[in-house]
């Protein structure tokens with residue numbers, strides 16, 4: 001039996017508990033949450049910490065398979081430059097280098113208080129690590145292809161991966177991004193998902209030229225990906241931003257998370273809310289700074305279901321949900337810390353359908369117990385020195 005207490009406890013389910021106490025067994029199963037010290041509990045039995053105790057973090061967007069690219073891709077080249085660099089270096093690494101980078105990356109996530117991950121996979125290289133891991137993974141098998149004639153082959157490759165995955169309830173087939181999937185391929189993915197109530201993850205509006213791509217059939221991304229050539233001139237611009245142009249092919253999906261949303265505007269958000277009540281907006285601010293040197297306008301999303309992702313080590317210096325929150329807090333200091341913690345815990349658990357176990361500190365759950373230290377508790381804000389310690 002363990003009793004943890006701190007200046008505050010963010011349970012994710014109700015108000016902050018000042019000097020509350022969480023009781024768990026050795027496995028981290030929450031047995032009791034006390035608002036204040038019960039009379040029969042001795043002070044010396046309680047471990048008291050400075051800071052905030054919160055549930056384990058949910059990282060809703062990562063690419064574990066790209067971990068070997070840490071520090072290998074130039075920053076601030078915009079998305080088309082990033083993709084270009086990624087394609088030119090990715091063959092230069094051995095199997096052993098890739099494997100050890102993935103193991104190291106996973107250990108880093110564990111050390112940083114992450115308990116569950118929504119992870120993108122293009123191949124099967126991460127599957128055996130995931131099968132043995134103490135982390136919970138939902139794997140999004142990613143598929144792409146702008147040439148409609150190649151849709152069937154691309155889809156059947158992803159279907160094979162889907163069928164070999166070790167946990168059939170924690171895997172989906174998902175389109176890569178709004179700009180890289182033909183209408184025919186979308187149709188195949190959608191058909192597969194709707195039947196299974198799968199969770200969908202889509203890279204969305206990561207760069208301005210992604211909107212131009214759909215609106216006018218032009219721009220850096222449209223040129224770089226040679227869309228006119230691949231579609232034999234049949235691409236029809238929608239006159240709309242990337243999000244409504246692409247997402248309308250995915251009606252009646254159970255849950256959808258849109259990743260990045262850096263160039264999503266107010267109208268896009270309203271459109272998405274009308275389209276589905278199960279949209280989750282995943283933000284990876286450090287990757288946005290790395291690739292585009294800009295951030296989404298978070299103030300547009302304060303009433304939405306937001307989640308936090310680290311993206312991959314190809315576009316980030318570390319895999320830490322807290323570091324992502326610190327970046328948001330630095331640029332948008334008015335967003336309350338409780339809101340940020342909700343994005344990092346409760347919402348992600350709900351998206352990945354693991355809220356029975358993770359996301360809140362409640363009796364009967366095993367959410368992981370994190371301590372955030374070095375906060376500005378007077379103003380209730382993260383500081384550049386805030387850090388996470390895993391208590392259990």
Ligand SMILES: [Zn+2]
Pocket residue numbers: 061062063120203259311312
């Ligand atoms: Zn990504």
